[in-house]
Amino acid sequence: MKKIIVLLLLIGFISCQEKEIITTVSGTIKGTNAKEIELEGINFSKKIPLQSNGTFSDTLDLPYEGMYYLILTDEKSFYVYLEKGFQLQLETKADDFINSMSYTGIGKDENNYLIQKNKLIESKYGDQSNFENVMKIYSDEEQVFLKNIETLKKNMLEKLTSSSIKNERFIKNEKKEIEILALKYQEQYAPYHGYAINNKDFKTSDTFPKAGDDFDMNDEETFKHSYSYRTLIGGIFQRIMYSTPSEDKTPFDKGMEKLNTITSKIIRSELTKNMVYEMNLSAKNIDEIYKGLMKHSIDSVFNNETTLKYETLKKLVKGSPSPTFDYENINGGKTSLESLKGKFVYIDVWATWCGPCIGEIPALKEVEKEYHGKNIEFVSISIDDKKDHEKWKKMVAEKELKGIQLFADNDWKSDFVKKYAIDGIPRFILIDTEGKIVNADAPRPSDAKLKELLKEVGL
Template identity: 45%
Template sequence: MKNIFSLIITLVFTTISFSQQKVLFHGKIANRNSDVLYIKGNNTIIKEIKLNTEGAFNDSFETKEGLYQMFDGVEYADLYLKPGYDLDLKMDAKQFDESIKYTGKGEIENNFLAQATLNESTFNYNELLAADEANFNKMIEAKKNSDFQKLESAKLDSNFVVLQKQNIEESLFGLKQYYNQKLAGKKMDNLKAPSFDFENHAGGKTTLESLKGKYVYIDLWATWCGPCRAEIPFLKELEKSLHDKNIAFVSISTDSEKDHEKWRTFVKEKELTGIQLYADRANMDFIKAFNVNTIPRFILIDPSGTVVDADAARPSDPKLKEQLAGLLQ
């Protein structure tokens, strides 16, 4: 299972054009999550590989040299593909990242990626994000130097090293953006929350003032946002467990105007609970006040309209349940 920050940080995978020899890719996956593997590059499916009843597969395809992702259901692994590679994969999907093992031409780079994923899962991102600004910058620089040193000390393809260094820098840049958003958002703590007046999926409009007297837990999301959708089951469970408490759960869609009907359909088909609102582009002051530049984003407001937490924990985070339990006694 990937670290939660792999849901927050977007990695930009760059490809380099070379001759169009085929990549050979075969292997066997025990306890597979799906009957089809999807190879994606830049969020586009470039190859679907069917598995047999025993989880074995054997395929070949043309692609440019570069970094890709292999999806087995909701799980994924990073891949480095190059024309002429002949990779064999052995894996147990019940221990997805821990069990990945490649052999054949291209094994060194891909086993390096598999190990890098395991290393990332042990890195203490919570400590990093809790640090003050000076220590955060020191820790970021130390992580970059450590990751670069591992790359340079291994005997890896030179093009792979270039791409992986770029990914490391893109990842750390994304992390810095997230940290800066948290700092900016926290300036709203203990201040009166700005108002909103948004379309309600159930009809009419809803204002923040209409919810006065209750705690308000706000989810800023969009239908296109994978990490946002991943939080939906946890949010539903939280709403159900606190349905008789003094709290309103408000989901505010930030979908573009062209996706307005997509939002309405999504809410209905997914049977989303709570108060479902749509933030039209002419009325974005509430979102701008909290300096929102990444989603999902969660905000907690008290019954008087004061911001308790401008960057609240996610529904999937046990800390949120603890916080709400203390407030809703």
């Protein structure tokens, strides 16, 4: 009996010891006025307070072992690799967030390697948070591009091999990540190179290496470790949904078919997020789409946001009172929807960084010219970030934009934008003389259906 009791006590002691594996992250960010940093991962987000001197410390209950993002601001973020038992200490400067990074403590070798890996890319192409530098990767002709990617892959593997990392699991997954990173670059080459040479119809040669639609999208361990893998399979998933038009299958139908082949709940849940744009005012089966998204998603934040969008869309029916606005007018003061009562209002929600938005400007100008003097106002609402306020004013002037030019008060989080469930731009809306919705997702100026709609309402 005593032996049994001792054995039970020993098992209990071992269990307690296992539960006491502690993961911590701490450090100092010099020269920051921020109040917190954020650790973000798959279905995970945690805000860590920053003291006035830039120090921070927190104990983590990791939902998985793998890659996360450490975010100071949208422009200052970098991935961090975490395992249970890591006790990382970070030192960096706010004004040079990534390049001044260094780690000590348990887990330092893996994360210092990631910094060096990033520097390999930046040594050739520059800071990758700058879109122009990203485009440098894809600006070369096909064979030069492939040679550069092969060299980059070789250098990364050499950097990994020569590191002091003893973590065999990390080494195995990182070797796979390097291969996938190269494949991700190859997958993105055609559209990015086409953009660089101003040829949207550009296609690679038949021998150009790329991932097929049958690429393994069910590798959960790689998904947790590799952001490249997450990006790659997300792109393949969207290609499956949208690349080949089908009369009997919608993009949502094709997405659901693919999801049903994936056994990993985490991957299935993340890929589901690519389908949320199918739940829109043009969709005939909005209830079915909502149920499908809820079926596969295990992300509570996404589920709450999607439910809110669904409930908002259901309210945006023809004849309902329109959500209102009262925003800064480029000519001074503010302009509200209420002040335009008595006229039809055609609204363009756009931003200076949005290519498709800019592409609609010539057609919008033509429509404005044709309907000048009629009972309709053309209102353009910019949802640019506040820091780009001057950029907005400059573009309005340079492109000689007409109509009523307004600047929303809180970009994507502006009340008007949220109440119209806008998650993609450009977005066009037609409101009647009483401030009621005619069409919450109206045709674009370049679409002949717009004039048909305007004719229907008597314009």
